[in-house]
């Protein structure tokens with residue numbers, strides 16, 4: 001018999017004990033036989049109540065059992081899920097671990113390589129941590145600075161530089177550590193180092209920054225450039241001497257041209273004039289010839305004067321730099337035609353000295369010649385200014401320019417030596433020259449010369 005969800009009581013008139021047992025076995029809740037005295041009627045309500053109560057209990061138990069089963073199933077599902085994800089996580093962890101071990105091995109290898117390369121390098125290689133404490137110091141650093149690695153590691157990098165650089169170094173290091181300071185990183189800068197014996201020496205420094213789990217580190221490659229600086233100084237001294245000699249030579253040549261040729265031509269002119277006057281009137285043809293020759297002598301005289309002035313204007317010695325520049329710019333303007341030339345001189349109270357004056361004059365000469373030859377400019381701006389302790393000459397044109405944007409040198413293959421000569425002259429007196437040009441947008445030359453030249 002199918003399990004009946006509703007309670008079932010059998011009330012029968014023809015009952016028998018075996019039937020009752022059968023029915024109860026089959027799931028009937030109670031079995032009553034109608035007795036002839038009808039006592040069953042008094043018993044019936046109690047039996048119904050009892051059966052109903054039992055039925056309710058049964059239902060509740062069933063529900064509880066079902067809920068328990070569900071919870072059990074849910075738990076099992078979750079446990080299965082969790083076990084699966086745990087297995088995955090373990091697998092992942094294992095993978096990461098072996099990856100990390102591989103990375104660490106590679107790191108160790110590269111660190112060993114770095115150390116062996118760094119140890120044999122000819123330049124000092126120094127690593128500092130984020131607060132500037134030396135953590136690596138190679139053999140070249142020992143040789144260059146005089147401190148052994150044992151002495152240097154743990155010291156602040158400030159021990160390796162003169163006091164006057166310490167503040168700037170601290171600020172620079174802070175900037176490099178906290179950001180990618182592109183002003184320094186990857187570039188080469190010149191600085192001054194301090195040896196163990198407290199002597200100073202010029203160095204060239206390039207920096208690299210690296211970030212590890214242990215923090216930020218900065219590695220510097222330091223090159224002792226004492227020899228190079230000395231050689232540069234010697235070259236500068238030599239080229240200064242050469243320029244001096246060539247200027248002297250030009251001066252002598254200009255004087256000779258003026259004095260010898262100039263005077264001879266003047267004498268020739270006067271002589272021819274006297275000769276023309278003394279010729280009888282009937283020799284008109286000869287007189288005309290004399291006039292033509294006198295004209296030729298005049299032109300020759302003018303040309304000689306111009307060449308002598310180009311070589312070395314007397315004016316520079318007599319009237320000084322600013323007046324000579326004014327005259328030269330004026331004269332140049334007349335020769336070149338359709339170009340507006342503006343010249344301004346500010347703050348120049350004293351004469352800068354003959355060596356500086358001739359450098360400025362030569363830079364002006366070459367720059368204006370370049371403008372005439374190459375620039376096709378309609379405007380040129382020239383400013384000479386004294387800004388203590390420097391004399392600054394800036395010449396800008398609005399011509400065709402050269403090279404790509406911001407070019408500082410003309411295209412390769414250029415055979416000219418004018419711009420090179422400018423640099424040479426300027427650097428020979430300890431000055432600095434900046435040339436900037438934009439194709440189609442003009443050229444600017446800025447020259448800075450120190451006015452406190454030590455006597456040579």
Ligand SMILES: Nc1ncnc2c1ncn2[C@@H]1O[C@H](COP(=O)(O)OP(=O)(O)OP(=O)(O)O)[C@@H](O)[C@H]1O
Nearest residue numbers: 370371374375399401402410416417418419420443
């Ligand atoms: N103001 C300018 N505008 C445009 N291009 C210029 C200017 N100045 C120089 N250049 C370019 O730079 C090149 C180099 O100039 P530089 O004075 O060195 O040589 P150069 O004038 O050609 O020859 P040199 O000066 O030896 O007689 C020039 O050939 C020209 O192409």
Ligand SMILES: [Mg+2]
Nearest residue numbers: 370416418419
């Ligand atoms: Mg030139």
